[in-house]
Amino acid sequence: MKQFILTQKKPVINPNIPIEADVISPDIFAKKSIEEIKKLIIWRGNRQLALEEIFSLSGEEHAGDSPAEIEILLTGELSKYKHIGEKMSEGKITIKSSIGMHLGSLMSGGKIVVEGDTHDFAGANMTGGEIHIQGNAGHYLGGSMRGNWRGMSGGKIKVDGNVLNECGIWMRKGIIEIAGSATMFLGMHLHRGTIIVHGDVIERAGAEMTGGEIIILGKLHKNLPSFEFKETIDELPIEGYGTIKGPFLVFVGDYAERKQGKMFLLKKKNEHLID
């Protein structure tokens, strides 16, 4: 691996101005010398800045031809940095803090690890690769870009903390696993793919889902009336993940759309939904 360490020189003066940093990606670093990488342009509001004006860079003299061999390490106060790792296809990005919107959106491969939280739209419309968020994620995790009725179509997202609304919206393939809790509209419009939540979910999970599976191991506080309880099963095998011990309550819906979506709710936490 060829490692590049980007350390923010000083905190951003006006934190309200977002920074568009889609150049921070192994695909863009590849085939460039470190001097060329330092000169890559990022946008702060309507101003252009060279990467080296904000970060001190250290690493190999040249990034080499293959993005797969590149690892980027980011440190600083980065919650206003958007589009990091956007469209990346290979390689690795590690972020030592929290990060701004659109992290890894449209990525097709490689891996991103965030040691802090992510803002909205992390992994939106991703088609492959892996994102591991060790803190919490914002809204639209693994969701779709504004207006797009076709969302995440591959890859894997893992969150150690909690997520906010509309996680996995319009998802078509892939897997999202959340160790903590989720708020509203989990897996909205879900078409295919798998979402696993280990914690509690507030309500309206699976709204307008037309396929795919949502697994909730905590308590779903309130279920939509357009889901029907079908049966109880003992355990649940999930492709590419393994088998989870139940028993589970199986709900089918959303009846407001087609009835091909499935929700599996851990029985001992969700008996209030079948009374």
Next chain:
Amino acid sequence: MPGGVDIHAHIAGPKVNSGRLLRPEDHIIDPLKKTAVARSGTGRSVPSTYYTGYAYARLGYTFAMEPAMPPLEARHTHEELMDIPIIDKGAYTLLGSNWFVLERISEMNKDEMAAFVAWLLKASGGYSIKLVNPGGEETWAWGKNVHTLDDLVGSFKATPRKIIKTLAAVNERLSLPQTIHLHTNNLGIPGNHDVTLETMNAVKGIKPGKGRKTNMHLTHIQFSSYGGKGWNDFCSEAPEIAHYINKNDHVSCDVGQIIFTNTTTMTADGAWEWTLRGITEHLAWSPRSGSKWMNTQVELESSSGVVPYIFRRKNPVNAVQWAIGLEFLLMIKDLNKVNISTDHPNGGPFTFYPTIFSWLMSKEARDRMLSRTDKAAKEKTSLAELTREFSLAEIAQVSRVSASKILGLKNKGHLGIGADADIAIYDFKAPLNELNKNYKAVEKGFAKAAYTIKDGELVLKDGEIVSSPFGRTFRVEANIPEDWTLQIRDAIEDRFRKHYTVSLANYAVQKEYFPNEELITTEPR
């Protein structure tokens, strides 16, 4: 070549803007960064205004017409036209469901009707009379549609046939530079070729104005040339309609070619857009509940709708639609009668014109696409049998010359005496006599002009914008006798007092909206 002329492209106005709002996911694919001379923008199927001007220049096009402007929304349309750089432009005024026309059609005084149309063209800064699903826009306001030329329109005594004939006659009486520009009834629906033929026949006797033989332009004719009773036996009736056009000299057309891509449909035919939204419920690319959509009614004048749509090679209906557009271009003998359009963005974005050129110049290119489409394109159309290959001169004909003639533009579409210095220079990087075997070079060469010159100024070099002047808005005023207008003034004032949400004084688009204009004045007969 002279600069390209697009006779029909939805590039400005409220429905275009609605399309922009509806499709953020489409813009994000094609952002345009600002340069020292050009502004930023977003492209794909509903480009921003500046992007539109640059994208036309890149193709070597220097003129485009917005084809569906409700008079009530004329100000918005011209605001956007003003912001489209480089190209010359204009807009057609929607008249096919205007209450004033519908109401007076049965006991029409011909002078009054002509005066009203002339007044409305002037008030809206329009170039031509546009009819969209004549009578259907009004009927749609009541949740219904018209299906034959003789259906009654709402509570009026008007029928589509009467509307078409009346406005065609008025058009020729006013000596307008273009004929009526017509989007047929039943557009998009299987078996609609009957109504299309009947529509052409309906105006046969109307004497064309000075200097031309035509009295009707059928726009995006591909969408009006379908056979079959439903989607299962859906087939092409292009040969039948092309035959009529070959036999008769009173009809011109543009094709409305479809492209296999993700695009945005938009038309004043609100009823059709609603039908199309329903169709998307059954298509794999769309959400199960159908595509997202917008639909609206423009008081006393029109309606409109917007629906995203993806044309797929493997969809039998789409494959047939693709072949029909090419059938027209290859079957119509006199190319003065036909020109290329995609009905941008309905059949696909105008940025795909170079691909159409390559299909026309090379049978090999067509066959290649035929082999990749659903077999319906072979079985239900005659495209596979058509061997014609266009020369560069013929491409020039269907991309600028015909359109200029149909529009009655004396200074466009040629490089002779009196022409504007709008010039496109292409470099195909391949021998010109072998372009039919080198369709990729055709596509590439046309997609990025080597030079585009607008009014003598170099605007584009090697595909890059080098300067960004503003072109002119073309509009038409008919010099009608004053006594014609006097008769209707009270009626117009009354109509506005009673029914419009704007006052008459605020209705007409004022001079400021035409900072650069080319005004064509006509002398009515």
